[in-house]
Amino acid sequence: MLKVFDLKKYFYKHGALFGPGGPVKAVDGVSFSIEKGKTFGLVGESGCGKSTIAKLVVGILKPDSGSVELGGDRDIVFQDPCSSLNPRMSVKEIVGESLFVRGMKKKDIRKTVNQTLHLVRLDPSASLEKYPHQFSGGERQRIAIARAIVRRPEIVVLDEPVSSLDVSIQASILNLLKDIQEELHLTYLFISHDLRVVEFMADTVGVMRDGKLVEIASREEIYSDPKSPYTRQLLASIPEI
Numbered sequence: 001m002l003k004v005f006d007l008k009k010y011f012y013k014h015g016a017l018f019g020p021g022g023p024v025k026a027v028d029g030v031s032f033s034i035e036k037g038k039t040f041g042l043v044g045e046s047g048c049g050k051s052t053i054a055k056l057v058v059g060i061l062k063p064d065s066g067s068v069e070l071g072g073d074r075d076i077v078f079q080d081p082c083s084s085l086n087p088r089m090s091v092k093e094i095v096g097e098s099l100f101v102r103g104m105k106k107k108d109i110r111k112t113v114n115q116t117l118h119l120v121r122l123d124p125s126a127s128l129e130k131y132p133h134q135f136s137g138g139e140r141q142r143i144a145i146a147r148a149i150v151r152r153p154e155i156v157v158l159d160e161p162v163s164s165l166d167v168s169i170q171a172s173i174l175n176l177l178k179d180i181q182e183e184l185h186l187t188y189l190f191i192s193h194d195l196r197v198v199e200f201m202a203d204t205v206g207v208m209r210d211g212k213l214v215e216i217a218s219r220e221e222i223y224s225d226p227k228s229p230y231t232r233q234l235l236a237s238i239p240e241i
Helices: 050-058 091-101 106-119 137-149 167-184 195-201 219-224 229-236
Strands: 002-011 024-034 039-043 065-070 074-077 155-159 187-192 204-209 212-218
Touching: 002 050, 024 039, 024 050, 024 065, 024 187, 024 204, 024 212, 039 050, 039 195, 050 074, 050 155, 050 187, 074 137, 091 106, 091 137, 106 137, 106 167, 137 167, 167 195, 187 195, 195 219, 204 219, 204 229, 212 219, 212 229
Parallel strands: 039 187, 039 204, 074 155, 155 187
Antiparallel strands: 002 024, 002 065, 204 212
16 A cells, blocks of 8 residues: 655755754665555654654655655644644634545535544534634544545554643544544554554554664564564663553
């Protein structure tokens, strides 16, 4: 469903303040694939290149080299719904915008938006005319998820989708994502710095460090028998509960 091959994206510092130096290798030769209906978990510390890969997969950024092959349409859910949702748009406008742009009739837009809000466990009658600031953080992220799945894409990129939420809300959003995946047969690229969240969500896990994938294995292998010293270091850093 999704195949990433030898993907590279470098950023260059400009101006006298930065002085001499080479490029920042945000993504440096990354390759992986995701089977239809499965979840690939991409994990690593902040700044390792995870979010850059998300932007490359959905086309927000263009790679310097390498390729992204898609077996279907894709969309993305960002980390912070406060910044990713337009505060001047109502829920019906936010979720239905992409359908309107594609020329769908108004009555069909309304029907699809209502169905999608039900999928993310929001009541359309109580939500359609409201604005993002009138919702809790967890509800805003449900709206962001609805916007991403309203066109029924085959692939959804989830870039730290629960890291901005209270721990008490995170589990409900993760369970919701699993339910939606099963109902719509979605393929997920799930990005997080939290190894416990990735363990819950992913079928296969890729561990990133400094723009490179240092290890790829099944969830069971990563958490029971990691091969990379860096993966072992990350797992050892998980706090005891």
